[in-house]
Amino acid sequence: xxxxxxxxxxxxxxxxxxxxxxxxxxxxxxxxxxxxxxxxxxxxxxxxxxxxxxxxxxxxxxxxxxxxxxxxxxxxxxxxxxxxxxxxxxxxxxxxxxxxxxxxxxxxxxxxxxxxxxxxxxxxxxxxxxx
Amino acid sequence: xxxxxxxxxxxxxxxxxxxxxxxxxxxxxxxxxxxxxxxxxxxxxxxxxxxxxxxxxxxxxxxxxxxxxxxxxxxxxxxxxxxxxxxxxxxxxxxxxxxxxxxxxxxxxxxxxxxxxxxxxxxxxxxxxxxxxxxxxxxxxxxxxxxxxxxxxxxxxxxxxxxxxxxxxxxxxxxxxxxxxxxxxxxxxxxxxxxxxxxxxxxxxxxxxxxxxxxxxxxxxxxxxxxxxxxxxxxxxxxxxxxxxxxxxxxxxxxxxxxxxxxxxxxxxxxxxxxxxxxxxxxxxxxxxxxxxxxxxxxxxxxxxxxxxxxxxxxxxxxxxxxxxxxxxxxxxxxxxxxxxxxxxxxxxxxxxxxxxxxxxxxxxxxxxxxxxxxxxxxxxxxxxxxxxxxxxxxxxxxxxxxxxxxxxxxxxxxxxxxxxxxxxxxxxxxxxxxxxxxxxxxxxxxxxxxxxxxxxxxxxxxxxxxxxxxxxxxxxxxxxxxxxxxxxxxxxxxxxxxxxxxxxxxxxxxxxxxxxxxxxxxxxxxxxxxxxxxxxxxxxxxxxxxxxxxxxxxxxxxxxxxxxxxxxxxxxxxxxxxxxxxxxxxxxxxxxxxxx
Numbered sequence: 001x002x003x004x005x006x007x008x009x010x011x012x013x014x015x016x017x018x019x020x021x022x023x024x025x026x027x028x029x030x031x032x033x034x035x036x037x038x039x040x041x042x043x044x045x046x047x048x049x050x051x052x053x054x055x056x057x058x059x060x061x062x063x064x065x066x067x068x069x070x071x072x073x074x075x076x077x078x079x080x081x082x083x084x085x086x087x088x089x090x091x092x093x094x095x096x097x098x099x100x101x102x103x104x105x106x107x108x109x110x111x112x113x114x115x116x117x118x119x120x121x122x123x124x125x126x127x128x129x130x131x
Numbered sequence: 132x133x134x135x136x137x138x139x140x141x142x143x144x145x146x147x148x149x150x151x152x153x154x155x156x157x158x159x160x161x162x163x164x165x166x167x168x169x170x171x172x173x174x175x176x177x178x179x180x181x182x183x184x185x186x187x188x189x190x191x192x193x194x195x196x197x198x199x200x201x202x203x204x205x206x207x208x209x210x211x212x213x214x215x216x217x218x219x220x221x222x223x224x225x226x227x228x229x230x231x232x233x234x235x236x237x238x239x240x241x242x243x244x245x246x247x248x249x250x251x252x253x254x255x256x257x258x259x260x261x262x263x264x265x266x267x268x269x270x271x272x273x274x275x276x277x278x279x280x281x282x283x284x285x286x287x288x289x290x291x292x293x294x295x296x297x298x299x300x301x302x303x304x305x306x307x308x309x310x311x312x313x314x315x316x317x318x319x320x321x322x323x324x325x326x327x328x329x330x331x332x333x334x335x336x337x338x339x340x341x342x343x344x345x346x347x348x349x350x351x352x353x354x355x356x357x358x359x360x361x362x363x364x365x366x367x368x369x370x371x372x373x374x375x376x377x378x379x380x381x382x383x384x385x386x387x388x389x390x391x392x393x394x395x396x397x398x399x400x401x402x403x404x405x406x407x408x409x410x411x412x413x414x415x416x417x418x419x420x421x422x423x424x425x426x427x428x429x430x431x432x433x434x435x436x437x438x439x440x441x442x443x444x445x446x447x448x449x450x451x452x453x454x455x456x457x458x459x460x461x462x463x464x465x466x467x468x469x470x471x472x473x474x475x476x477x478x479x480x481x482x483x484x485x486x487x488x489x490x491x492x493x494x495x496x497x498x499x500x501x502x503x504x505x506x507x508x509x510x511x512x513x514x515x516x517x518x519x520x521x522x523x524x525x526x527x528x529x530x531x532x533x534x535x536x537x538x539x540x541x542x543x544x545x546x547x548x549x550x551x552x553x554x555x556x557x558x559x560x561x562x563x564x565x566x567x568x569x570x571x572x573x574x575x576x577x578x579x580x581x582x583x584x585x586x587x588x589x590x591x592x593x594x595x596x597x598x599x600x601x602x603x604x605x606x607x608x609x610x611x612x613x614x615x616x617x618x619x620x621x622x623x624x625x626x627x628x629x630x631x632x633x634x635x636x637x638x639x640x641x642x643x644x645x646x647x648x649x650x651x652x653x654x655x656x657x658x659x660x661x662x663x664x665x666x667x668x669x670x671x672x673x674x675x676x677x678x679x680x681x682x683x684x685x686x687x688x689x690x691x692x693x694x695x696x697x698x699x700x701x702x703x704x705x706x707x708x709x710x711x712x713x714x715x716x717x718x719x720x721x722x723x724x725x726x727x728x
Contacts, residue, residue: 012513018520025527083512103563104516105556108523 004049004119005029009039009065010081011057015104022108028115036060040068048076049119050099052111055082055089063093070097077118081106179478186470194462202455206448213444217418218406221433225404225422228362228370229431235358236427239332239350240315242272247336247346255280255346256288265291274354276329281307281345292349301347310335310345317427320352320380320389328352328389330380352389356381359431367436372429373397380429385412393432397421400430411436497671497692504673508559515555522548561686562673573722575610576618578651579643585622586641589630597636604643611651613722617694624687625655625714632659632712650717658711667706698722 006028010016013034020030031046033039037060039051051069055062066078080093083104090101099118102111246255246264254260261280268275277292285302301307310316310333318331333347355372359381362370371383379391386393399405400421411417411434420433526545529538586593586600593600629639640656662670662677669675673689695702699719706712 012517015513015517015520018517018524022520022524022527025524025531083516084509103560104512105519105552106516108520 003029005031005046006115007031007033007039007043007046007048007051009033009036009051009057009062010054011035012054019108023112026108026112028112036062036065039065043069043073043076049122050077050079050115052079052081052115053098055080055093056084063089063096066093066096066098075122077122079111079114079118081111179474182477183470183474186473187466190466190470191462194466195459198455198458198462202451205451209444209448213441217435217437217441218420221406221418221420221435222404224362224368224370225420225431225433228359228433229422229424231358231362232355232372232429232431233424233426235355236317236332236424239272239274239348240317240334242268243278243332243334243346243348244315246278247334247344252280252338252342252344255344258289258291261289261291268348274351276349276351278346278348281333281347283343283345288344306331306333307345319374319378319428322390330355352381356389360384362433369434370431372424372431375428375430383432385434395419395421395432397430408437409434494696497689500673500689504562508562511555512559515552515559518548519552519556522552558686561690573612573614575612576615577608577610578618578653578718579604579606579608581615581618582622582641582643582653585619585626588623589626592630593639596630596633598630598633599636599638601638601640603640605645608643608645608651609720611718611720611722613698613718614694617698618718621691621694621716622653622655624691625716628687629655629657629659629712629714632657632661637711646717649720651720652715652717654713654715656711656713661708661710661712662704662706663708667704670704671702 006023008016008020008023008030009032010019011034016032016034020032023030031042031048033042036057039053040060043051051065053062053065062080062082066080069076069078074097077099078093078097080090080098080101081104082089082101090103093101099122100114102114246268250260250264255264261278265275265278268278277290277294277296279290279292279296280288281301282288285300285304285307287296287299287301290296306316306318314335316331316333318333320328320330322328329349329352331347331349333345335343335345337343359370359372360383369384369386371386372380373393373395374380375397377393377395377397379387379389379393382388383393395409399407400423402423402425404420404422406418406420409417409419416437418435418437420435422431423429424431522545526542526549529535529541529545532538535541582602582604586602626639633639637658640654642654642656644652646652666677671688671692673686675689692702695716695718699722701715701717703715704712705715
């Protein structure tokens with residue numbers, strides 16, 4: 001199976017760096033962006049199959065990033081992972097085409113399971129979820 | 132033990148079934164009293180009592196005062212009119228009677244005067260001539276007893292009458308002095324030598340040559356008495372004459388015979404007839420009319436008992452008084468009833484208001500506690516996620532370093548950090564009502580089905596605890612539009628609580644029924660440990676738990692409350708320590724569509 005990449009986007013560096021390290025330990029190729037702008041700038045360069053995206057971020061927020069990805073890269077699955085999001089924002093994210101909405105703190109096994117699921121369900125030849 | 136109809140929730144939008152047994156009713160009342168948190172706060176006793184009393188008094192005052200005033204004025208005016216009506220004829224009688232009396236006296240005086248002037252001294256001194264004149268007087272006027280001539284020195288010269296008085300000397304007598312000065316004299320009635328009541332009229336004659344003599348006649352009182360008494364013969368009426376000392380000059384029907392003294396106050400008597408009120412001899416109220424004579428120092432009195440004239444007035448007065456008393460009684464009753472019913476209405480409406488306010492406050496309180504809790508949960512989630520990842524990484528790392536002698540120890544430590552984080556996660560996620568499925572699904576669901584499903588999850592647990600579950604479901608229950616998943620959580624939470632309240636077995640009764648066209652109700656009753664009033668007060672607050680630390684988040688019923696409110700329903704609880712708890716859930720036929728966070 002071809003190796004796929006994940007992009008973690010979160011302004012909480014302590015969190016995202018550690019999460020990235022742990023995912024790498026589990027053999028997942030991970031890149032990290034610490035704000036929305038950075039994520040969008042590096043989207044094509046990193047070319048991830050799945051983006052794990054925080055909602056509340058300074059500058060370009062998670063939902064804006066999600067909207068951009070759904071419009072420009074419908075082949076990329078997005079999992080919303082947030083500590084401060086409300087269910088309202090979660091629902092909004094789902095409506096915009098996020099693959100899933102998860103709340104911090106999340107069990108790493110669960111996250112990985114959802115990432116794999118997302119990758120499998122959103123192959124480039126059959127993009128799913130977008131309206 | 133269970134009443135035939137089962138307990139029913141009180142208040143809110145729930146309608147009671149009409150056919151409740153007395154037992155159920157008293158139980159309902161007990162539920163109403165114990166039902167928390169919507170129990171109205173106790174009120175200061177007596178406040179409504181004071182209001183009721185004040186209202187009653189005010190109403191009585193407002194009605195009784197004008198009524199009494201009217202009755203009083205009516206009484207007075209009526210009396211005044213009646214008195215005027217009584218007085219007018221009395222005055223007339225007085226004037227007429229006095230006039231007759233005056234004429235009687237004037238006639239006699241004129242007669243004597245005439246005799247005195249028309250005859251010479253010699254004629255009068257002639258006994259035969261005097262006898263002749265006396266006969267004429269008796270014939271023409273009546274009432275004369277005797278007549279005599281007295282010379283200027285006061286000696287009786289001649290006399291015609293039944294006594295032997297010639298030669299009698301009157302010089303030192305008072306009347307003689309008076310007649311010398313004034314010319315005429317009318318005496319009071321007296322007995323005198325004659326030993327029966329009479330009075331004296333004396334007239335002096337003065338010749339141009341300076342000679343003078345006096346003719347003195349005695350008049351019988353009887354004729355005068357008869358004349359005076361013949362007036363005013365109203366039943367019980369009495370006319371008589373007294374002198375200024377109150378001694379009877381004519382006989383009275385009620386005050387005695389001539390020369391007796393009457394106990395009446397005469398000092399106000401004048402020419403103008405005066406009517407006063409008094410009591411007559413027999414103690415009955417009477418009117419007393421008095422008028423003084425012009426020419427003699429006599430007073431005419433007329434006594435008329437009040438009873439005869441005023442009988443109808445008294446009857447009317449008594450009847451009016453009865454009506455007045457009856458009105459007062461009616462006013463009292465009506466005022467009291469009105470005040471009572473007004474006050475109980477006020478009391479009721481205030482009670483309702485207080486209840487509504489209390490309910491609203493409680494709802495607001497729960498909502499703000501919920502918001503606060505959610506805010507805290509949000510803030511904690513991020514640092515918690517960092518701890519989670521750091522500890523996770525520590526665990527990963529210790530597993531990956533072979534031969535590190537502290538590895539297992541560190542792994543253990545990291546693992547317990549992760550366990551603690553897990554507990555925190557459970558709390559924050561539940562606080563936020565987090566569920567993977569974000570959209571609430573409103574579908575037509577059968578509440579009985581949902582209950583059965585939830586029981587499916589709990590069957591083993593119930594069996595394990597030795598709890599018997601009894602279902603009394605209304606098979607006719609209509610489907611309602613609501614969220615199946617959320618309702619599952621609601622019933623699961625309540626049933627979990629019920630099972631936990633019965634560690635040594637017991638019985639859970641689940642009922643469903645239709646309180647009205649718009650709602651479906653479910654009650655879950657256990658006979659477990661029950662709750663104190665204090666516990667019930669905080670039952671739906673987040674983090675309120677009676678379990679040991681670490682065994683419950685205290686969020687179950689808070690979430691349950693939130694869900695029921697979201698679905699447009701009501702939840703209430705009735706509990707008694709040591710007897711058990713009943714939860715009542717009422718759901719609308721259609722859940723409200725707005726499903727906020």
